[in-house]
Amino acid sequence: MEQLKPSPANSTPLTPLVFLERAATVYGDSPSIIYNNITYTWSDTHHRCLQLASSLSSIGISRGHVVSVVSPNVPALYELHFAVPFAAAVLNTINTRLDARTVSLLLQHCQSKLVFVDFHSRALVREAVSLFPPDLKPPPLVLISDDDDAAVSSQSHHPNISDDQFFSTYESLVAKGDPEFEWIRPRTEWDPIVLNYTSGTTMSPKGVVHCHRGIFIVAVNTLSDWSVPTQPVYLWTLPMFHSNGWCFPWAMAAFDASIIFDLIRRHGVTHMCGAPVVLNMLSNYRDPDKKPLKLAKPVHLVTAGAPPPAAVLLRTESLGFKVSHGYGLTETGGIVVSCAWKRNWNLLPAAEKAKLKARQGVKTTALTEVDVLDPKSGVSAKRDGSTLGEIVLRGGCIMLGYLKDPIGTRKCMTDDGWFYTGDVGVMHSDGYLEIKDRSKDVIISGGENLSSVEVESVLYSNPAVNEAAVVARPDEFWGETPCAFVSLKEGSKSKPTEKEMIEYCRGRLPHYMVPKTVVFMDELPKTSTGKIQKFVLREIAENMGSSSSPLSRSLTSRM
Amino acid sequence: MEQLKPSPANSTPLTPLVFLERAATVYGDSPSIIYNNITYTWSDTHHRCLQLASSLSSIGISRGHVVSVVSPNVPALYELHFAVPFAAAVLNTINTRLDARTVSLLLQHCQSKLVFVDFHSRALVREAVSLFPPDLKPPPLVLISDDDDAAVSSQSHHPNISDDQFFSTYESLVAKGDPEFEWIRPRTEWDPIVLNYTSGTTMSPKGVVHCHRGIFIVAVNTLSDWSVPTQPVYLWTLPMFHSNGWCFPWAMAAFDASIIFDLIRRHGVTHMCGAPVVLNMLSNYRDPDKKPLKLAKPVHLVTAGAPPPAAVLLRTESLGFKVSHGYGLTETGGIVVSCAWKRNWNLLPAAEKAKLKARQGVKTTALTEVDVLDPKSGVSAKRDGSTLGEIVLRGGCIMLGYLKDPIGTRKCMTDDGWFYTGDVGVMHSDGYLEIKDRSKDVIISGGENLSSVEVESVLYSNPAVNEAAVVARPDEFWGETPCAFVSLKEGSKSKPTEKEMIEYCRGRLPHYMVPKTVVFMDELPKTSTGKIQKFVLREIAENMGSSSSPLSRSLTSRM
Structure with missing residues (x-):
């Protein structure tokens, strides 16, 4: 039995890229993407991705190169998920809400070979590129027009790119490509396919690399x-x-x-x-x-x-x-x-x-x-x-x-x-x-580990509460105590006070888990993916000083 | 990017064995198997498989050993699909309808280390074992009682195995095992998990080996x-x-x-x-x-x-x-x-x-x-x-x-x-x-390749036809001609004649595809998996001689 080893017929790399071919075969006439006035079928999407991959290959993008995108959810972004790996390159999507300095650092960190830029992110990326050190050549940029432009430009081959920092537009790369392009298969299923920077809720983004498998x-x-x-x-x-x-x-x-x-x-x-x-x-x-x-x-x-x-x-x-x-x-x-x-x-x-x-x-x-x-x-x-x-x-x-x-x-x-x-x-x-x-985010109060999420669950069960987040606040006696940040529902009739919120929790939580402080805000600070930025709240809580200190009260009204 | 290689956290072997743990966690109380008077839950099944695997390990079954089963669809057979690979062994299921000589050859070919035998297949396996050459020690046998016996024996630990060729019973191996057994994971996902002999419709069984992946x-x-x-x-x-x-x-x-x-x-x-x-x-x-x-x-x-x-x-x-x-x-x-x-x-x-x-x-x-x-x-x-x-x-x-x-x-x-x-x-x-x-099965008539399946489809569309199979019959002029074997529906009012069947096809097929001969049978010969044995029919057709020969007519009545 030991002689039986993997062979070419059974060890083809696992990859999600083959799904698109199948969708085009089975659901070729069915809608793949509906976006404003654009409707593509799976057959359209399949061809457009192959065309784009063919253009990427012909301009020198090859195995292992990183291709970045700064764009919200537009059809081009979906297509790039297939087109970039079809050219054996690695797709790197970048958050459109980042500041130019961070975008610049990410592009440098991953040595991006090409950046697709949505119309609305032009200024951001232009600035990011301008922050490259003088001895480092920034990557060329490709413009993704908004959907109306695309509908027009795909017909006219839009020769007039107003902005000379962009060497091409998305639609012209698609139009120039070969829909019969033989896509480049990964050498092994462990070849990288995407690179995603994750910030979590901290400030040190990390480049997560995933493989086809x-x-x-x-x-x-x-x-x-x-x-x-x-x-x-x-x-x-x-x-x-x-x-x-x-x-x-x-x-x-x-x-x-x-x-x-x-x-x-x-x-x-x-x-x-x-x-x-x-x-x-x-x-x-x-x-x-x-x-x-x-x-x-x-x-x-x-x-x-x-x-x-x-x-x-x-x-x-x-x-x-x-x-x-x-x-x-x-x-x-x-x-x-x-x-x-x-x-x-x-x-x-x-x-x-x-x-x-x-x-x-x-x-x-x-x-x-x-x-x-x-x-x-x-x-x-x-x-x-x-x-x-x-x-x-x-x-x-x-x-x-x-x-x-x-x-x-x-x-x-x-x-x-x-x-x-x-x-x-x-x-x-x-x-x-x-x-x-x-x-x-775990709060350690009087030596007990307490889960901020559990306290938040109780706060959310209050009908007046819109959002809630609990972080540690330094305390001279307990080490840390739970500090709650709360926004109330718009138009809610009851406007509970800090004391009432604490009372509310006291009926529903063990004593050591009840927030000692409740801060009301109009809206809690969030990351661009919608996560509440606890590190911001933690900073606020730390600046409040010890829970026992009278200083804390004044902040409530400052929010 | 090249430095990023598979590591222990992401390269655990793909294996279907982990599904059972999950089923036991999520659907522990839900029925896994209902068979006559027995109902097991997923939790039962999980434990029983671990117990059996533990017993297999303790009697010396280890990595790469082949464990065979000769049994129809009883709960034990389902459990063996997990229990055998849980012990790192390879499951080999054997058709209960084979003759003893073939069973014997298969057990020798795969060097089976242990054979589970359903109650009703005892005579078959006993004979198969008796056909081992004198210098070859046959594998030990374990008896799978039928479900009523099992229900009783699992309580009494059934010490009385009447048949001394069986060194144990299935239920006693389960009962002796440890439900907390740590199952033995494959070293790589390319490790073998099952061995299935396939005969197709010919007489040369081949041992197909599949891996966990x-x-x-x-x-x-x-x-x-x-x-x-x-x-x-x-x-x-x-x-x-x-x-x-x-x-x-x-x-x-x-x-x-x-x-x-x-x-x-x-x-x-x-x-x-x-x-x-x-x-x-x-x-x-x-x-x-x-x-x-x-x-x-x-x-x-x-x-x-x-x-x-x-x-x-x-x-x-x-x-x-x-x-x-x-x-x-x-x-x-x-x-x-x-x-x-x-x-x-x-x-x-x-x-x-x-x-x-x-x-x-x-x-x-x-x-x-x-x-x-x-x-x-x-x-x-x-x-x-x-x-x-x-x-x-x-x-x-x-x-x-x-x-x-x-x-x-x-x-x-x-x-x-x-x-x-x-x-x-x-x-x-x-x-x-x-x-x-x-x-x-392709028929070559007058140099044209013709598909027997296509001719059969037309025969099946006739409301009187129960089963149909078409094979090549030698022909002096055409080389081969299609020869149809047909069984009619029980109680069907119309009993078409050979001539009528040929007429029926003529209206629905190109001329060269129309059967030249139609043979009526009460039932077509089948493999034990229900496939029509075309090699048997082909032999009959060959023995008929050339389609033009008058001999062919007489066979119709012989069937």
Whole structure:
């Protein structure tokens, strides 16, 4: 039996790129992308991606080169996900909300060979390029026009590029390419396919590199884990390629509930994704008659990116969304832990159901193992739903590593074969994982570790609360105490005071977990992916001084 | 970017074995197997498999050892699919309908270390073992009692094994094992997991070896390609591990339509599989009032194993089955080409739909490529739906090779990276594959290649026909002519004559494809997996002599 080894017929690299060919064969005439006035079919998309790949090859992009994109969710961004790896290059998407200095540093860090720039990000990228050191040649730029321009320019071959910093436009590269281009297959399935910078909520972005195999595994896993039927109608409210990367903002649509509800109605949307912040916004939306909107047909919605408060899940489902909850990181390429639903849970009261659904869940087929490790002993934490430990993962979905950061890579991918997520969680007795915090967000009060997420869940259950975040505030006696930052719902009748909020928590939490301070804000500071920036709040809390100090009171009114 | 290599966290071997852990976590209390009076939950199954694996390890079964099973679809057979590889051994299932000589040769060929034997196959295996050469020690045997015995014996630890050739019983091995056994993970994902002998319709069985990676890919692919929801109710009418291996017969259930309809009703079956022969039987079934049965709720049915005649598909769907059609071989581990359905096909007339569904379809995610090659030039055949060529495949689903048969392996897995299926097909202009024949079943008449499957499709469209098979008959003038073997439906009013059948074909086929001979039989000879044994029919046809000879007539009555 030992003589039987992998051979060319069975060891072709796993890659998600072959999916597009199949879609073009089976659903060639069906819509692939609907965007404003543009509708492409899968056959169009297949040809356009091959054309673009052919142009990229002909201008010298080759194996392993990094091609960057600074663009929101426009059709070009979708096409680049196939076109760039079709040319054997590595796709690097950059958040449009970053400042020019950071964009410049990222482009330098990954030695980008070419940058596609959306019309609206021209100034940003121009400035980023101007910040290159004089001895470093910046990459050439390609302009992505907005959709109306594209519709026109694809006919006229738009020879007039007004801006001479752009050596070409997206549509002209597509038009010049060969739709019969033989795409360049990866040499091995471990060849890189994407590079995603992740900032998390800190200020040190890391370049996460994924290979063809990893993305294949996550893609197939997502389809089977979510039981996606053939020909779903998917609404892109989520940045295109990652469930939790920092890629770029939750776009216009994601921050305007009325637009989302309108798109669902007009296009018969069946599937969409959204972070808890999107769920919160959908569930708090009121139509012009001040009533919550009800969906005519159920929409399947996957949420991830932060632990969703049970109260928010409950409200969202009551509108007709079928929410699936999962967990993943930029480093895992997508959602790889999911809250698989048990049929008998349907018999429970709604609040109980929401609590179960707020747990992150169990491993999917993309993972071999998931566990919670005691940080001191390194062995599995007790499966009691309360012993905190670090969440660790193992499986084909884990990134190759961080670009040019062997120390960072080795720190989270150690020789024991685990990927250390830096997230703190508990394992319940039934084998379901629940995240309690980012390790740096854990508050240590009087020697007790307490989960900020748990306190936030209680705050979210207050009907007047719109958003809540809890961080550590230094305390002379306790070391740290929980400090809550809260924004209230617009138009909410009750305006609870700090004292009332503390009272509210006291009835629902052990004493040591009750916030000692509550700060009201109009809106909490967020990253461009919609995550609350706890490091900003932490800084505020630290500047407040000790919880016992009288100084703290004055800040409440300063917000 | 080149420094980023696979590491322990992301290169854990892909294996389907982890699915059982997950099922036990999520669906621990839900039924895994219902068989007569036994109902196991996923938690039971998980524990029983670990216990059995622990016992196997403790009696010396270790990495790479072959463990054989001779058993129909009983719960033990399902459990062995996990328990044997949990002990790092290779599962080898053997068809219960084989003769003792063949079973003996297979056990010798794979050097089986242990054989599990179903109660009803005791005599067969005892004889097989007695045929071992005197200098070769036969493997020890373990008895699988039938379910009632098992229910009793699992309580009493059944110390009394009446038959001293069996050193233990299945249930005692389970009972002795440790449910906390740490299962032995594969060293690499290319480690073998199953060995399946495939006879096809010829007499030279080959040992197909699949690795963990291949079976993982096919399993995940099946779930996503078939859009299997969570918690389906699956009816095991198909031999357990292979869609088209020779494993063992379509069991009792598969040959009794009334039992299938009864099980569907009683257990709320949502999914099942069946070869076209099963579809034919279901659609021809009449209840005691002589009416065809209609399903109360749709049942998803995957069919494969032979090209299904469009007429049979049509009749099956009219009963309420939702038929998906696919193509795979023992060598691909499961169905890896499937007839993905286009929405606009729903608007076509039923007969047209059935014709489209009779095509094998397009590659699934388990395959990288599928093509039809011109046998002479070796390049892709014209995509015109009529140019015949050999079907070739490439992808992670392809077997490692044939056990101890490097020449056979090299013959079908050549250096050009294709797996040659030996099946003859056409590629339609829309990219859909259609099988026309096994290469050895193609009939060459007057220099024209003609597909026996196409002639059979026309015969099946005749309402009086139950089964039909067409083979080559030698002819002095034409070289070969099509010779049809037909069985008629029981109780069919019309009993067409040979002349009438030929007339029927003449109205529907080009002249050279019309059978020159039609032989009526009560039942066509079949392999134990339900495939019609064309080699038997070919032998009969050859013994008839030339189609022009008057001898042929006399045989018709001899059948």
